[in-house]
Amino acid sequence: MRSAWTGVWTGIRVGTRTEAGARTGTSTRTGAATGTATRPGAEPQTAAAPRAGAPGQAEPILDVKGLAKRYGKTFALAGVDLEVAPGETVVITGPSGCGKSTLLRCIVGLVQPDAGRIMFEGRDVVALPYREILGIRRKIGFVFQRFNLIARLSALDNVALPLVGAGVPPEEARERAQRALARVGLSGAVARRRPGELSGGEAQRVGIARALVTQPVLMLWDEPTASLDPILVGEVLDVMEDVAKAGDTAMLIVTHEMKFAARAADRLVLLERGAVAEEGRPEDVFANPRSGVGRKYRRLLQQ
Numbered sequence: 688m689r690s691a692w693t694g695v696w697t698g699i700r701v702g703t704r705t706e707a708g709a710r711t712g713t714s715t716r717t718g719a720a721t722g723t724a725t726r727p728g729a730e731p732q733t734a735a736a737p738r739a740g741a742p743g744q745a746e747p748i749l750d751v752k753g754l755a756k757r758y759g760k761t762f763a764l765a766g767v768d769l770e771v772a773p774g775e776t777v778v779i780t781g782p783s784g785c786g787k788s789t790l791l792r793c794i795v796g797l798v799q800p801d802a803g804r805i806m807f808e809g810r811d812v813v814a815l816p817y818r819e820i821l822g823i824r825r826k827i828g829f830v831f832q833r834f835n836l837i838a839r840l841s842a843l844d845n846v847a848l849p850l851v852g853a854g855v856p857p858e859e860a861r862e863r864a865q866r867a868l869a870r871v872g873l874s875g876a877v878a879r880r881r882p883g884e885l886s887g888g889e890a891q892r893v894g895i896a897r898a899l900v901t902q903p904v905l906m907l908w909d910e911p912t913a914s915l916d917p918i919l920v921g922e923v924l925d926v927m928e929d930v931a932k933a934g935d936t937a938m939l940i941v942t943h944e945m946k947f948a949a950r951a952a953d954r955l956v957l958l959e960r961g962a963v964a965e966e967g968r969p970e971d972v973f974a975n976p977r978s979g980v981g982r983k984y985r986r987l988l989q990q
């Protein structure tokens with residue numbers, strides 16, 4: 688079981704962790720990372736608004752500075768600064784290709800950035816050796832767009848897997864997995880089914896239970912409803928909102944569901960061409976968008 692779980696992460700790992708020395712420093716809130724990318728036409732970032740649901744002066748659990756990543760001529764990230772407070776819910780959105788997934792993948796060490804730092808609980812993920820990255824991942828839940836469940840395992844065993852991989856005895860792991868499944872509204876026979884026997888909404892809720900089961904301090908969600916039939920989107924958004932309201936886990940959610948963002952997010956961050964174009968409380972961004980991308984997303988909310 689341990690090797691299967693390790694394989695889930697290592698199998699999708701991108702890049703190497705040998706480039707840590709290539710970092711060239713950090714950027715200011717308005718600039719791109721030193722010596723990396725510039726972003727022509729970028730509008731200035733606005734200061735972060737006070738966070739409604741998050742402890743005011745708490746040390747950020749996640750503090751990203753000057754994060755840059757280039758693929759050939761494409762600047763996937765061009766100097767991103769982002770802080771997340773303990774328990775805070777931050778929604779990230781922006782046009783396709785603006786770097787949302789790359790940002791999340793850098794945070795869990797799946798992609799090695801070219802520049803910048805990612806402080807998680809006070810340690811720089813970018814500079815950590817791979818062995819220690821695995822320890823960090825146990826504290827960060829990741830919900831993918833396409834579920835990424837293991838087809839030959841039941842829903843229950845999929846959820847128990849990260850615990851078993853971390854050395855929790857199988858009996859205890861299954862009990863905790865049952866509780867995580869109940870938290871996302873799945874119990875009874877559904878827990879014994881394999882992913883191929885679940886609806887898209889159920890499969891995604893299993894994916895959420897798997898991310899929740901380790902009681903992460905930070906959860907990253909990469910378009911968790913994008914693969915779902917519109918009818919099933921609502922059931923997954925409800926689960927996400929419940930987790931956000933529980934307030935014990937900080938959440939960084941990539942989604943285009945602006946009504947959800949307006950309801951559940953403490954802060955909305957708009958990315959454009961690899962950098963933050965605008966951020967603030969959703970109600971402030973939607974009432975008075977300052978960037979072109981902000982105005983576009985306001986129109987989405989009004990539809």
Ligand SMILES: Nc1ncnc2c1ncn2[C@@H]1O[C@H](COP(=O)(O)OP(=O)(O)OP(=O)(O)O)[C@@H](O)[C@H]1O
Nearest residue numbers: 701758761762763782783784785786787788789790
């Ligand atoms: N492994 C890779 N190799 C080459 N280019 C990549 C790679 N990963 C991402 N890119 C490029 O980097 C840019 C940012 O990609 P990313 O997946 O982060 O965007 P995104 O905002 O998540 O987009 P979407 O909304 O479509 O999911 C895109 O131009 C993409 O084509």
Ligand SMILES: [Mg+2]
Nearest residue numbers: 787788789909
């Ligand atoms: Mg993406």
